[in-house]
Amino acid sequence: MLSYSFDQPLPTYALGAASWPRALLTALALLGLLLIFFPQPSNAGRTSRPENSSDFQLLSPGARNRALVLLLPLLYTWLMNLVGFLLITPPFLLLLIYFFGFRRPLALVTTVTVFYLLIVILFVRLTFIPFPVGSGEFNTLNNQYIEWIRTLGNEA
Amino acid sequence: MTDFLSGSFGLLSDPIAILMFVSALLLGLVFGAIPGLSGMTLAAIALPFTLHLSADNAILFYAVVYVAGVYGGAVTAILFNIPGSVENAPTALEGYPMTRKGQAGHAIGLAITSSALGGAFSCILLMLSGEPVARWAVGAIGPVEKFALILFALSAVASISSHSSLRRWIALFFGLFLAVIGSDPVGGLARYAFGSYYIMSGINFVALLLGFFAVTEVLVQGERMLAGRYRPPPFSVDFPKLAELWRMRLNIFRSTLIGFFCGVLPGVGSALASFLSYTESARWSNTGIAAGEGNPDGVVASETANNAATAGAMIPLLGLGFPGGGYTAIMLSVFVLHGLTPGPLVMTEQHDLVWLVFCGMFWASVSIFLLGLLEARMVVQMVRIPFTILGPIILVFATIGAYSLRNNILDVWTLFLAGLLGYVLRKFGYPLPVIIMGFILGRLAETSFYQTMIITDYNPINLVQYPLALSFLLFAVITTLFGLRKQNHMVSG
Numbered sequence: 001m002l003s004y005s006f007d008q009p010l011p012t013y014a015l016g017a018a019s020w021p022r023a024l025l026t027a028l029a030l031l032g033l034l035l036i037f038f039p040q041p042s043n044a045g046r047t048s049r050p051e052n053s054s055d056f057q058l059l060s061p062g063a064r065n066r067a068l069v070l071l072l073p074l075l076y077t078w079l080m081n082l083v084g085f086l087l088i089t090p091p092f093l094l095l096l097i098y099f100f101g102f103r104r105p106l107a108l109v110t111t112v113t114v115f116y117l118l119i120v121i122l123f124v125r126l127t128f129i130p131f132p133v134g135s136g137e138f139n140t141l142n143n144q145y146i147e148w149i150r151t152l153g154n155e156a
Numbered sequence: 157m158t159d160f161l162s163g164s165f166g167l168l169s170d171p172i173a174i175l176m177f178v179s180a181l182l183l184g185l186v187f188g189a190i191p192g193l194s195g196m197t198l199a200a201i202a203l204p205f206t207l208h209l210s211a212d213n214a215i216l217f218y219a220v221v222y223v224a225g226v227y228g229g230a231v232t233a234i235l236f237n238i239p240g241s242v243e244n245a246p247t248a249l250e251g252y253p254m255t256r257k258g259q260a261g262h263a264i265g266l267a268i269t270s271s272a273l274g275g276a277f278s279c280i281l282l283m284l285s286g287e288p289v290a291r292w293a294v295g296a297i298g299p300v301e302k303f304a305l306i307l308f309a310l311s312a313v314a315s316i317s318s319h320s321s322l323r324r325w326i327a328l329f330f331g332l333f334l335a336v337i338g339s340d341p342v343g344g345l346a347r348y349a350f351g352s353y354y355i356m357s358g359i360n361f362v363a364l365l366l367g368f369f370a371v372t373e374v375l376v377q378g379e380r381m382l383a384g385r386y387r388p389p390p391f392s393v394d395f396p397k398l399a400e401l402w403r404m405r406l407n408i409f410r411s412t413l414i415g416f417f418c419g420v421l422p423g424v425g426s427a428l429a430s431f432l433s434y435t436e437s438a439r440w441s442n443t444g445i446a447a448g449e450g451n452p453d454g455v456v457a458s459e460t461a462n463n464a465a466t467a468g469a470m471i472p473l474l475g476l477g478f479p480g481g482g483y484t485a486i487m488l489s490v491f492v493l494h495g496l497t498p499g500p501l502v503m504t505e506q507h508d509l510v511w512l513v514f515c516g517m518f519w520a521s522v523s524i525f526l527l528g529l530l531e532a533r534m535v536v537q538m539v540r541i542p543f544t545i546l547g548p549i550i551l552v553f554a555t556i557g558a559y560s561l562r563n564n565i566l567d568v569w570t571l572f573l574a575g576l577l578g579y580v581l582r583k584f585g586y587p588l589p590v591i592i593m594g595f596i597l598g599r600l601a602e603t604s605f606y607q608t609m610i611i612t613d614y615n616p617i618n619l620v621q622y623p624l625a626l627s628f629l630l631f632a633v634i635t636t637l638f639g640l641r642k643q644n645h646m647v648s649g
Contacts, residue, residue: 013609020606027329028329066378093549100378
């Protein structure tokens with residue numbers, strides 16, 4: 001049960017590949033049942049404290065912005081594969097900083113530009129991290145852009 | 157003593173060695189402190205360049221980067237809840253809450269001092285013990301003992317004071333279960349991989365760590381900000397006093413021993429060292445501050461132990477030629493590139509080289525103290541950056557950190573999905589650090605469990621032949637009972 005295709009005998013190990021996950025799942029199920037029948041206060045330390053219930057009301061006023069903040073990183077990851085890291089990061093930063101409540105346009109653009117340049121110099125120019133370059137036209141564009149960054153200043 | 161003096165003289169009399177020492181120290185601190193980079197990244201980048209150096213200088217460079225890189229990761233863990241690497245995770249557990257309370261300078265000061273002390277003390281232990289300890293560790297600590305030690309560490313993690321020990325245990329087992337995903341360590345069968353080659357190689361622990369720590373924190377703080385309930389942390393540069401360090405002497409001593417011991421064990425290393433000493437410090441702390449609420453004892457324990465482990469890791473590497481982890485494996489390749497084979501003979505035939513490494517690590521630990529204090533006064537200023545800007549920047553750094561390890565976009569998915577999962581779990585009171593600990597030790601636990609089963613012929617009674625393992629198991633039982641008793645007191649109190 002709950003082991004799909006890996007519940008096969010192993011020649012060198014009598015307990016097989018499924019015994020360990022099964023033991024863990026059984027323990028989890030038992031602990032879950034214990035938690036249902038013997039509810040415990042959950043306000044532990046700071047890191048494990050459940051947030052105030054008012055923090056968790058996604059239908060409350062401002063809920064749209066909160067939902068966007070939660071969904072934006074997923075959208076960023078999806079677009080990164082499509083558009084490429086270097087092209088999608090500046091709009092992601094601009095949007096997220098804006099949604100977080102920063103409303104000074106000039107300071108917003110300056111901050112994102114400075115940080116973006118830092119990333120480009122550190123991770124593209126100096127440490128050569130092969131960031132996702134997107135697909136289709138974006139792929140060509142990103143590759144040309146990266147090549148330009150890496151050759152910039154080398155012509156002389 | 158003579159060896160130490162001659163090793164130090166060898167270091168100071170050669171201008172190239174001094175240059176290697178200083179550059180390794182500075183680069184190690186910088187690479188360790190930037191999320192997405194680490195001492196390992198630097199080690200990998202620098203590998204081709206070491207061919208142009210003498211063996212002494214190349215190995216000195218790597219030894220110093222190792223020490224400096226481990227400390228560097230503490231800075232981002234304390235300031236932004238982004239551990240530079242796994243061994244800095246416990247530092248974030250207490251360091252970041254200290255930053256939120258306006259004690260960033262204090263936390264960084266403690267991290268610097270304890271890193272320097274842990275590194276220096278363990279170097280002294282390394283110089284005094286060397287090969288005999290390596291022989292003892294390899295002879296006395298087998299899979300059975302390792303499994304028992306891991307059980308002890310897991311029981312310690314699940315038993316730190318909490319109002320809900322059930323949630324802690326659930327979190328621990330959940331973390332252990334996450335480590336199962338991938339392929340089994342015995343036959344390599346795919347488990348819960350659903351036909352994906354990416355999942356077959358297991359969940360990337362750096363992505364999971366950054367997701368649970370950095371992304372979850374940004375989401376929670378971002379939500380508070382949108383609800384108008386975010387309060388920026390007060391700013392202060394308040395470094396620890398000598399009296400405070402003196403009060404922590406037992407903590408430093410205990411964490412040095414734990415760190416050194418764990419460092420010696422191949423495959424266990426500094427992650428277990430920092431978590432184990434962190435949980436022990438939480439148990440013995442008398443500051444009156446609960447675990448996870450910004451207890452300075454936790455920062456000191458974690459940073460002392462992970463730096464102490466770096467010296468401990470040199471023992472199996474130099475004495476027996478066994479690399480204990482990823483970084484020491486790269487160091488082993490530096491030896492091989494220069495035509496040297498680490499092992500018992502290197503201790504006698506390359507005596508000067510070995511002492512140059514020992515002295516380099518010792519002086520690197522001392523230098524961390526001086527350089528770190530200068531660095532800390534500058535980096536704590538970053539707390540002044542408004543969270544509206546800092547939060548998104550942290551997310552981008554976390555993305556780079558998760559991606560750059562394997563250059564795989566799926567690690568970025570893991571990062572953000574873990575962040576969202578962590579956000580929900582945190583809402584319901586499940587401690588994320590316990591999940592991480594279960595995940596990190598899970599694979600090691602399963603591997604040593606199956607080895608133990610085979611060695612003991614699937615009969616637990618045969619464990620009586622392993623007194624050291626039995627002692628660890630006894631400690632595990634006592635720790636669990638102690639934790640449950642404390643829990644009952646807290647609930648009834």
